[in-house]
Amino acid sequence: MNETMTMFCFQCEQTAGCSGCTGAAGACGKQAGTARLQDEVTGALVGLAQTVRAAGTGGDARRAADDLTMEGLFATLTxxxxxxxxxxxxxxRVHAVRDKAAEAGGVDAAPDYDLDLLWNAPEDVRSLKSLVLFGLRGLAAYAYHAAALGYRDDAVSSFLHEGLAALADAEADADVLLPLSLKVGEVNLRCMELLDQANTETFGTPEPTAAARTVEAGPFIVISGHDLHDLKLLLDQTQGRGVNVYTHGELLPAHAYPELKRYAHLKGNLGTAWQNQRVEFADLPAPILFTTNCLMPPAASYADRVFTTGPVAYPGATRIGADGDGGKDFAPLIERALELGGYAEPHAFGATEGESGESDGKGGCAAAGDASGTLTTGFGHGAVLGAADTVVDAVKQGAISRFFLVGGCDGARPGRSYFRDFVQQAPDDSIILTLACGKYRFNDLDLGTIAGLPRLMDMGQCNDAYGAIRVAVALAEAFECEVNDLPLTLVLSWYEQKAVSILLTLLHLGIRGIYLGPTLPAFVSPGVLDVLVREFDVRPISTPEDDLAAILS
Structure with a gap:
């Protein structure tokens, strides 16, 4: 990295010039000073990890280090x-926990790691260390969600420290770093399994559910992000207050959980993917609560109605903190909703172009669902595997020719109309599984049914990727073959670091032939890309027509 650059960041798909944000601000709106501070957080966490490992920290001190590592890595996500x-x-706070661990263990506190050493490392080393770091950030986010519900795994938290400490190893080369990247994927698989257990044991097994898209009259709150625990706390505190709650973006699948569905004032889903929030929130007579990524710098039209919680923070926004027991007081948010009053009569949202500027007919609040004003979610692994006999029979009888998992992160960069076009052109006898906010590119399409099953099934958030893996493994067992021998193709969109950790999990599992786009990660060097293509058959997307022809040939 050139020393005159005020910042360097290339961790997300929208990074400037597909190479890296290096000016006064990043493409996400993050200022150079903020980017530097996030590097300081990461460097401090590396020092904490080295200290914890050297000191053999255990008990409450280890729990504090684990929790702070999850929080700190999550805070540095895009x-x-x-x-x-x-x-x-x-x-x-990281320094305080590090110093306490060092004193208790009788070791010297490790210094903060200088991230410039990583950004200036030889190209392939920089690429692989970045792959490890960004994968750890995604892994930490999943671990954070599970921990919020009281579910932890020492193997997961131990590996967070192991992976961070490895970043400071100046001698680490590709022979060390490539296996470490795959270990990120291995541990992330366990973490996603833990999160799936946390969600289903706390809220029940998701079931297909239609969520309304029309906002009823009266006060309401919009809650965005991924955190089901925060949603539950909010529903408890708004019950009986005359304030309805609507999900946004990745929280759509919350409507499928039995323990959340029982709240009558959880009314529906407002809006689409994260990059449309500036359009969708501009004139809302209601506050918006961000529980996780993706927060865009709020426009002036609604900045005074933004609330944040958990790892999310923005200057000037009201932040709802947690008490020592993890409880939160959403009174300021509820009072703001009552003050704003909501709509005087039911309000249906019209379609908008969306911020990507693509004329693909997508974006806005009406860009998902059917003519009845609803959209259906809840086809998690419980629901899909519950119909496994039907699925297997349909394949054996030739009614289903192929499965496509088309999903991942949405984003604003042109080229994402590819995923809508791909789904529209997929054979009529194929099933489309989807998850994460990438589904908003095409989940307004009516693809009909096969053997009584909907051709398009929404499996949930990116947090629910474990469910898709469960389904693939179960199908392979039913057909007595390997997953790579199934008539199954993964077509993945990526934007941020959770997608990186999921990709590493798929590579750890040996899944080959993954189509990835709309662009390749800037942090993947040509040398590392060559390994991914050669060893794992990772395929950059081209056009829907050419890719479908190759898949179906």
Missing amino acids: NVDFDDADLRDLVG
């Missing part, structure tokens, strides 16, 4: 923490 004061506080 579109999470934009608040310099909060990031400085985070660095201070």
Whole structure:
């Protein structure tokens, strides 16, 4: 990295010039100073990891280090923490926990790691260390969600420290770093399994459910992000207050959980993917709560209605903190909803172009669902595997020719109309499984049914990727073959670091022939890309026509 650059960041898909954001601000709106502070947080976490490992820290001190590592890595994901004061506080808290661990273990506290050493490393080393770091950030986010529900795994938290400590190893080369990248995927698989267990044991097994897209009259709150625990806390505190709750973006699948469905004031889903929030939130007579990524810098039209919680922070936004027992007081948010009053009569949202500028007919609040004003979610592994006999029989009888998993992160960069076009052109006798906010590119399509099953099935959030793996493994067992021998193709869109951790999990599992786009990660060097293509048959997307022809040939 050139020393005159004020920042360097290339962790997300929208990074400038597909090479890296290096000016005064990143493409996500993150200022250079904020980017530097996020590097300081990461460097402090590396020092904490080295200290914890050297000191053999255990008990409550280890729990504090684990929790802070999850929080700190989550805060450095794209579109999470934009608040310099909060990031400085985070660095201070990491140092305090590190120093306490060092003193208790009788070792010297490890110094903070300088991230410039990583950004200036030889190309392939930089690429592989970045792959490890960004995968750890996604892994930490999943671990954070599970821990919020009281589910932890020492193997997961131990590996967070192991992986971070490895970043400071100046001698590590590809022979060390490539296996470490795959270990990120291995541990992430366990973490996603833990999160699936946490969600289903706490809220029940998701079931196909239609969520309304029309906002009823009266006060309401929009809650965005991924955190089901925060949603449950909000529903408890708004019950009986005359305030309805609507999900946005990745929280759509919450409507499928039995324990959340029982709240009558959880009314429906407002809006589509994260990149459309500036259009969708501009004139809302209601506050918006961000629980996780993806927060965009709020436009002036609604900045005074933005609330954040958990790892999310933005200067000037009201932040709802947690008490010592993990409880949160959403009173300021509820009072703001009552003050704003909501709509005077039911309000149906019209279609908009969306911020990507693509004329693909997508974007806005009406760009998902059917003519009845609903959209259906809840086809998690419980629902799909519950119909396994029907699925297997349909394949054996020739009614289903192929399965496509088309999903992942949505984003604003042109080229994402590919995923809608791909789904529209997929054979009529194929099943489309989808998850994460990438589904908003095409989940307004009526693809009909096969053997009584909908051709398009929404399996949930990116947090629910474990469910798709469960389904693939179960199908392979039913057909007595390997997953790679199934008539199954993965077509994945990526944007941020959770997608990186999922990709590493798929590579760990030996899944081959993954189509990835709309662009390749800037942090993947030509040398590392050559390995991924040669060893794992990772395939950059081209056009829907050419890719489908290759898949079906």
